[in-house]
Amino acid sequence: MVEELLGPLPVGWKYLTLGDACSLGSGNIQTGPFGSQLHASDYVSSGIPSIMPQNIGDNRVIESGIARITQRDAERLARYRVQSGDIIYSRRGDVERRALIRERENGWLCGTGCLRVRFGSGFVVPEYAAFYLGHPRVREWIVRHAHGATMPNLNTSILSACPFVFPSAHEQRLIASILGAFDDKIDLNRRMNETLEAMARAIFKDWFVDFGPTRAKMEGREPYLARDIWDLFPNALDAEAKPEGWTRGVLGDIATSPRTGVQPSEVDPETPYIGLEHMPRRCIALYDWEGAGKVSSAKCPFGHGDFLFGKLRPYFHKVGVAAVDGICSTDIVVVKPIEHAWRAFTIACISTDDFVSYTDRTSTGTKMPRTSWTAMASYELFQPTFGVARAFDDFCWPLIEHILSNIQESRTLVQTRDLLLPKLMSGEIHLKAAENAVENALCLPVLHDEGKV
Numbered sequence: 001m002v003e004e005l006l007g008p009l010p011v012g013w014k015y016l017t018l019g020d021a022c023s024l025g026s027g028n029i030q031t032g033p034f035g036s037q038l039h040a041s042d043y044v045s046s047g048i049p050s051i052m053p054q055n056i057g058d059n060r061v062i063e064s065g066i067a068r069i070t071q072r073d074a075e076r077l078a079r080y081r082v083q084s085g086d087i088i089y090s091r092r093g094d095v096e097r098r099a100l101i102r103e104r105e106n107g108w109l110c111g112t113g114c115l116r117v118r119f120g121s122g123f124v125v126p127e128y129a130a131f132y133l134g135h136p137r138v139r140e141w142i143v144r145h146a147h148g149a150t151m152p153n154l155n156t157s158i159l160s161a162c163p164f165v166f167p168s169a170h171e172q173r174l175i176a177s178i179l180g181a182f183d184d185k186i187d188l189n190r191r192m193n194e195t196l197e198a199m200a201r202a203i204f205k206d207w208f209v210d211f212g213p214t215r216a217k218m219e220g221r222e223p224y225l226a227r228d229i230w231d232l233f234p235n236a237l238d239a240e241a242k243p244e245g246w247t248r249g250v251l252g253d254i255a256t257s258p259r260t261g262v263q264p265s266e267v268d269p270e271t272p273y274i275g276l277e278h279m280p281r282r283c284i285a286l287y288d289w290e291g292a293g294k295v296s297s298a299k300c301p302f303g304h305g306d307f308l309f310g311k312l313r314p315y316f317h318k319v320g321v322a323a324v325d326g327i328c329s330t331d332i333v334v335v336k337p338i339e340h341a342w343r344a345f346t347i348a349c350i351s352t353d354d355f356v357s358y359t360d361r362t363s364t365g366t367k368m369p370r371t372s373w374t375a376m377a378s379y380e381l382f383q384p385t386f387g388v389a390r391a392f393d394d395f396c397w398p399l400i401e402h403i404l405s406n407i408q409e410s411r412t413l414v415q416t417r418d419l420l421l422p423k424l425m426s427g428e429i430h431l432k433a434a435e436n437a438v439e440n441a442l443c444l445p446v447l448h449d450e451g452k453v
Contacts, residue, residue, distance in 0.1 A: 005137045005163050010427035013167045018117065019160030021129070025120025029156045031091065032110040033080050043067045048074040050111035051082070053090035056099045058288075058414070059130050059183065061088070061108075065281030065317060069109060080110045085126035087117040087133065094277075095146045095154040096139035100130035115159060125169060127176035132165060135425050136418075165425060175424050182417035189406040193285045196403050200396040204348035207233075207392060208384065214243045229395075232387045242382045251349065252377030254342040254389075255335050259373060261298040262327060269293035272326030274302075276310050279318035279332075284351055285403050286320040287410060292327055299327040300334050305404070307335040307347050309376070313369040316356045321347060321400055323407040333373050341389050344396035355379060 009015070022028055043050070047068035055062045074081065082088065086101040091113050101108075110116040119126055132138065142162060146152035167175070206212035213225060213233035223230040234244040242248070273292040280286075286308065292299075302308060303325050310318030311333050328334065337346045349355055358379050363369035384392075423429035 005141060006165060006426045013165060016164045016166050017160060018162040018164045021124050021164045021166060022119050024123035027118035027120035029117050029160050031156060032112055032114040033077050035112055038112055042069055042073055044070055048109060050109040051088055051114060052111045053093060053113045056088060056090055056097050059100050059134060061099045061105050062280055064283045074109060077109060082108050082110050082116060087130055089115040089154060091115055091154050092151055095152045096142050098133050115154060125172035125176055127180055128172035131176060131179045131421060132425060135422055179417055179421060182413050186410045186413050189410045193403045193406050196399045197284055200348060200399050203396060211243055229391045232391055245385060247383045249381060249383040250377060251379040251381060253383060255337050255346045257333055257335055257373035260301060262301050263298055264295045267292045267327055272324045274326060275329040276315050276318060276331055279310055279320055281317045284320040284347060285407055286323060287407055300330055301327050302334045309333045309335055309350055311371045313360060313363050316359045319351045323404045341386060341393050344393040345389050349381060
């Protein structure tokens with residue numbers, strides 16, 4: 001008999017195994033391709049995305065930094081391509097984390113190191129299943145049954161045996177609709193943050209890489225910035241091809257790193273902790289952290305608004321702005337601007353491809369090359385006047401603050417969703433109460449229906 005995770009169920013609900021639930025709709029659970037089928041040399045800069053364990057977020061695929069394969073390899077490995085409604089797991093490490101495949105990811109590859117759950121059609125609502133598999137007791141079951149003391153390992157047999165609560169299709173859709181409203185708002189915040197970040201990067205490139213305002217003046221074009229900002233830019237470039245009056249300097253002229261440490265005994269267990277595993281690639285919005293209760297060695301403190309830079313290769317593209325006060329891994333460099341006016345300039349600078357390439361070139365070590373603040377501080381740059389830096393900060397820092405605000409809102413939504421999820425899955429909460437929770441949390445209209453879920 002399948003172990004009953006959630007206790008007595010509402011009338012009409014029943015327990016199956018996850019494998020049996022897949023079989024109902026002629027689906028299955030299978031691994032991604034093995035290393036012998038797809039080598040490191042097969043990955044390309046442009047092509048079909050291949051979902052790896054590091055791309056599995058909280059019920060979503062993280063595209064940032066995703067590996068890609070050629071169309072030819074995708075056709076060769078066609079049996080491993082995902083469909084909308086599939087659920088992807090990591091085979092090793094953080095085995096409880098899963099990602100629901102949406103329409104935009106249809107046809108991507110279930111990459112090496114992953115497992116794919118497919119329900120087929122007619123019986124299981126994939127969105128419901130994805131939320132069910134996020135239930136704390138289900139996650140704990142998966143971790144407990146995964147093999148390996150130091151590194152949990154998941155396989156198709158273990159995942160197939162996972163208990164699965166099976167309500168009617170109608171009730172599955174209602175549960176998915178209620179919980180999906182939270183995820184929709186979280187995803188909207190994420191997409192808004194991507195837009196805000198892109199805006200800040202575009203302005204940085206125009207002002208400080210292309211020298212757009214100065215070049216426009218030299219060509220006699222009309223101002224495209226407010227007059228008070230436009231007047232801050234020089235009228236010509238000098239012999240070094242930089243705006244007149246700007247100086248050649250290094251990152252250490254405008255930013256610093258405190259390089260202090262704290263011991264586990266000095267930290268409250270609830271203090272936010274950020275490791276490299278919590279930092280996405282090519283994205284300054286840091287959504288993820290955990291409590292410091294498991295920390296067992298010295299860490300680095302950081303404050304709200306500080307910048308965190310992963311110093312191990314190949315993690316140099318892990319750079320972001322802290323949304324909270326906390327501590328981080330010693331494999332992360334904490335960076336602070338010397339003055340507020342240099343905040344936006346500093347984070348934009350250290351998240352550019354050029355800066356990342358510089359840290360890559362200057363990293364030291366053989367097995368695990370790393371950079372350091374000493375190397376980072378020596379990065380050469382064209383330093384604008386203080387007035388231009390302050391104008392950039394006045395324009396872009398509010399965008400970053402909006403990003404941080406969206407992160408905090410999304411964290412609250414996740415907590416509310418996760419509190420509601422077990423009550424819905426056990427039938428403990430009435431649909432009306434769930435609707436009220438959604439309305440209070442999101443201020444959005446929700447589909448009404450009578451009865452208990």
